[in-house]
Amino acid sequence: MPNSFHLIRWLTDEREKGTIIWLFNIGAEKFWNPVQAGIVDVNEDRIVSRMEEMNLLLCREQDVIILRERPDDAFLEQLRAWGFSIPRIWTPAPGEERASISELVLRDPELLGRLTQLGVEEPDAVLVPYAVTRLEEAIAKRCELRLVAAPSEVNASVNDKIGNREIAEALELPVCRGRICDSIDAIREAYEELTTGEGAFERVIIKEPYGASGKGLYIVDAPDKLNTLLLRLGRYAKQHPDARWLVEGWYHKIGDVNYQLYVSPEGEAEVFSIKEQMLRDTVYIGSRFPVKWANGEDEAYHSFGEKIGKHLHAIGYTGVAGIDSIIAEGGEIIPVIEINGRFTLSTYLSFVSRVIGSPLTYLSRYFKLTTDYPLPYAEVNELLQREGLLYREDTGEGVLVYTSGTLPVRMDESTGKFNGRLFALIAAASETRADELSSRLEAFIEAVQRERRGDEVGSHPGR
The missing domain is CATH 3.30.1490.20 (ATP-grasp fold, A domain)
Structure with missing residues (x-):
């Protein structure tokens, strides 16, 4: 008889239980609400799809993760050195670059067969995608796997910003x-x-x-x-x-706050992570956690989360939901700006302190990179170490780069440039120290990009 599934417990106190099959199917919105694609940037889509590697921060050794490409070996070795568990890594047969990871899985009979066999050999195996659309439902049905999430139509309805406001109004929560x-x-x-x-x-x-x-x-x-x-x-x-x-x-505010909510199949609602969001206008650029509260906001957020979670369960939703909120000038919490009925980038960082340690301050940042030469993971770490920025276990401080496939390692044939994104987690003993490291990291990124421009005289690292 399969174990009762509870994602948070399986990732914390019950890590030995079951097998989780992880699938980072970012871009699910286009399957919930098909719209005109507009101008397609194939290179940007490729970079976004390789954000899948951050899912490794949640994995346990007995798990399976399905990735478009196997990560850089130097990256996997570094994750192990930091103390993260590396699961079994399965990849579908190569296909159209614009296809989603779930489409690639469904087109690969061999991989579908392996997933089916896994379900037979490991009856506690569950499929946990980033989000649920008809494609992940098709994978679960084809491979006779347990998909521990709400139906795709429920997921789509929860990811409706207008529906989010209607939920808040129905629960008589403060709204904008x-x-x-x-x-x-x-x-x-x-x-x-x-x-x-x-x-x-x-x-x-x-x-x-x-x-x-x-x-x-x-x-x-x-x-x-x-x-x-x-x-x-x-x-x-x-x-x-x-x-x-x-x-x-548009409110003047003293804080943008994201709180991660888990709604179990049995209807338990638990807020398991709260982070202060860093935004540039409306676009997320990073997070700070744990949040230091001034007036007991932590208790309020757990109360809001429990109330929202019970409502979500009543309409058929289970799984992770990332909720964006604001604290307006004057201290009023507006608890629902947007509900993401899926994992968010913040979800994948929610348990790093169990590996890296606490109490610490963490600051996540990401940067767009454009260079004339490739910048692979090992070289990034070498450069960070040279600048005294790379995370050190003996001090408990520094920068951890937590994806490799998003780095500028592949040429954009339309421009001849190498484009990418660097996802970094800064660990520090204080917020002041984290801000100092963040400023130094920004200067480091600018310097690397200057050195990697082909029109400048002189050598560049690694050439």
Whole structure:
């Protein structure tokens, strides 16, 4: 009889239980709500897909992780040295680069057969994807695996920003001033209401129901900018008469907070991680944790999470949900800005302190990199060590680069450049020290990119 599954316990106190099959199917939004793809950047899509490697931070040795490509051996060796468990790594047969990881799995009979056999040999095996769409349901059905998550249609409904506001209103939670609009005229009226009169906002944010990483969000700070946006939204509305938007005031705030919620199959709701988000406008650039609270906000967030989790379970949702919130000037918590009914990048960092140690301050950062030469993982670490930035176990401080496949290691044939992203976790004994290391890391990234420009005279590292 398979063990009762509880993700948080399996990752902490019950690490010996069962087998988790991990699948980082980022980009699930396009399967929940098919829209025009617009301009496709194949190189950027490739980099995003290789963020899958951060899933290794959650794995246990008995687990299986399905990755598009096997990670750099130097990266795997470094993870082991830091104390992370390396699971069995399975990869599908190579295919179209724009295909999702789940599509590649479904096109690979050999891998499907291995997954089926795994389910027979290890009856406690469960499939835990980043998100659930019809594709992951097809994998589970084809391989007779237990998919421990809500149905894809429930996942899609929870990842609706307008539906998120409706959940908050139904639970009588504080919400941002604003309203749901079903026409261009209604958007204009809402903008006028929010930007005039007592308590007027300087800026307004207009949200489409779906989207991730800042997509589908429009910050409007002037009537002419609104008019330009409404022309575009109006064209969309003519083809989609049921379209809706959320229009809210843009708050001055003292904090952006993400809290990770787990809703078990039995209906338990647990907030297992809270992080202060670092945003540039609407785009996430990093997190700080653990959060140092001034007025008991930690207790409030656990209370909000339990209330939201019970509601999500009542509508059929189970699994991880990442909830974005703000603390407005004056200290009011607005607990639901957005609910992501899936894993988020923050989820994968939630248990690193069990490996690296605590009490410490952690600061996650990521940087876009463009060079004229490849910059593989081992060389990045060598350069960081040379600058005195690489994480050291004896001091408990420094920078841990926690993906390898996202680094600039493959040439973009359209530009001849090597593009990538560096995902870094800074461990430090204090927030002041973490900020100091973060500033030094920024300077390091700038210096590396300058040295790697082919138009500058002189040698560059590793050439």
